[in-house]
Amino acid sequence: MVFRDHSGFSILMPELPEVETIRRGLAPVFEGGRILDVWVRRKDLRRPFPLDFDKRLCGRGVLAVLRRGKYLLAHLEGEESLVMHLGMSGTFRIENHDLAAFHHPRGHSAHDHVIFHFEQGAEVIYNDPRRFGFMDLVATPKLLTYPSLAHLGIEPLGEDFTPEALQATFASVHAPLKTALLDQRYIAGLGNIYVCEILHRACLSPFRPAQSVNKTEMGRLRQATVKVLCAALEAGGSTLRDHRHVDGRLGYFQHHFAVYDRAGAACSHKGCAGMITRIVQGGRSTYFCAQCQI
């Protein structure tokens, strides 16, 4: 969904490209940095913060920031990792203040829930109006069995994302292709917006039972997924490089969509006279062209 926040920035829900762009934006501050102090402004987001969340982060060095699906993972010194999910409205911004300012915080907005203060003076601020995100601390060796991460499917930008793997994954899945692509247990990182774009690009119907998609079509699906995600990443990358955005807002950038939120528009495929329509599948909007998505 596209909407504008109070300062006129265009906001998009964080799916894989947004989360990866945020990861790249956080990395220069997090990786090799040390957390001096953490200010948690409420006791929970979607879930409660873990016990002594702030105390356990104070003084910790950050080794690396990784992404798995839509999750961000900050590996900390001492074999512990900070697991973060942005839900639907979570974002980070980076501000640079002197140390004194942190102890007399000013100018934080109503939805700034967590503020990390780094040794070098940067503040990393997590803002989440709808509070569907969450943060947790997990022993790094136990990440593989952490419930939210344990059952995540294939990384769509990884080497394992092949037509053969897709066919094997969906071999016994009766669910409609649209629903199956959104299911993080099969493929990790896709959300409603990009799934609509991917299916349109691959000329595949959202209604097709996932198991009915043949290998040739899986090849198209793979190709479309990589193209759509990489184009979005490129847009995010150019936002990071754009110095007009140096107020530190991460991960939100303009995209051009072929189908999402474009009901009534003409299908953009060459030679197709179809029109984009909106239907509901599993309680979520699907935008597609019934003419060429078969």
Added chain:
DNA sequence: CTCGTCCCCTGGGAGC
């Protein structure tokens, strides 16, 4: 197991 439904939350937009 798989499938469908509902809920969490807020702000924007439609409609009156």
Added chain:
DNA sequence: TGCTCCCAGGGGACGA
């Protein structure tokens, strides 16, 4: 102009 209501989204819980 100002009010009310509906809706978007990811993930987890729950029941069939």
